Amino acid sequence: MPEHIRHEPHDIAAAIATLVAPIFDVDAATLSPSTRLMADLPCESIDLLEIGAGLNRRFAIPVRDAAAFLTDLRIHVLEAERTGEAPEARLAREYPHLSAARVAEVLAAVRVPGAPPVLTIGDVAAYVAWSLARHAGTSA
Amino acid sequence: MRGPVLIAGGSCELGLALGAALAADGMAVALTARDAAGAARIRAALPEAAVLPLCARGPERGGAHEDFAPAAAEGDDAEDDTPETLPERARAALGAAPRLFVDLLHSRFECLLAGADPAAIDLWASRDIAFRARLLRAVSRAMLAARDGRCVFVSSSAAERAAPGQGYYAAAKLAGEALYRAVGVELAPRGVTAGSLRLGWLDAGRGAPFLQSRAANAPLPPTGRTVTVTEAVQTLRFLLSAPATAINATTLTCDGGFGALKPTG
Secondary structure: OOOOOOOOOOHHHHHHHHHHHHHHHOHHHHOOOOOEEEHOOOHHHHHHHHHHHHHHHOOOOOHHHHOOOOOHHHHHHHHHHHOOOHHHHHHHHHOOOOOHHHHHHHHHHHHOOOOOOEEEEHHHHHHHHHHHHHHHHHOO | OOOOOOOOOOOHHHHHHHHOOOHOOOOOEEEEEEEEEHHHHHHHHHOOOOEEEOOOOOOOOOOOOOOOOHHHOOOOOOOOHHHHHHHHHHHHHOOOOOOOEEEEOOOOOOOOOHHHHHHHHHHHHHHHHHHHHHHHHHHHHHHHHHEEEEEEEEHHHHOOOOOOHHHHHHHHHHHHHHHHHHHHHHHHHHEEEEEEEEEEEEEEOOOOHHHHHHOOOOOOOOOOOOEEEEHHHHHHHHHHHHOOOOOOOOEHHHHHHHHHOOOOO
């Protein structure tokens, strides 16, 4: 991994904001970990793809878009309910980068009818931090 | 012409000729090879070009919910010669990320459809369709990050008119055309275009022994001859050029007009 990339979550979120800002022609300073990509920005699927490709390049990590961008979130919740599994457990397994508190927030939000997608820059930063730590462990 | 260029399946005669032409244009060229023999052919013909191994392993998954295995991109230069690591390996070899990509990969799986071994069918689907999808995914994704790229798939006139025994080959080529068309549709707004070129009979590669074995009075294209390697190279060279960018999400045919002929009994 390039040495100039630091691991602190704040730095990762700032780097992601720098990556995201030009895609939407906004000032990176207006973005924060709480910025909702799909609700606060005009983010579409191709934008997520470009962000994912940018994460590959910026952080030199493989990115599984479905996990990084919570794209199958509602499907996982429905599937958990269908099989009788606790949705919290299902989401924790599918999104190991999210804290238990964030899983609870996400689950509460997704149960609100008509609520916009919950994905935030902070969620993406958590995925990157998780991936960096995982691969640092793998190559150690 | 912009570059650098990455040629997958570059150890075939057409790949070597294309690599030489693009190198003569001043481009940095990298070609993939699936084995040592192919790598040796590339090194012999194009000593200045980069040679990158490309195999069908992986992507490794430690579990159903784990991400791709770490790649060479992470400084972990394990023997990772999968499609997922190819863009980064090409960038490292060429000094810059490839902006042009040509897909010449093909296998020689030809038999009557109902005569194929079931296990061989699985292998064909994995090698000739899924592998290409993985490769195009990885390359187009890397190009998307730079918002610049051009991908060209070398298909075959068999995709439209397959002879008996070419059903699997034709199906793989049709699948490839569909994949490249999808990239052209989805990523062109972000600077990445793609298309396919169906080549007719070519007196090189798999076409050479066929042409030598067929009857002397067998029909020829209206041009009265088969497509030459030079013609194929120059057509590809044009398709990779900036003026051809609008040829996107489509398939062109270069077969001397053979496909337009009325079949003869």
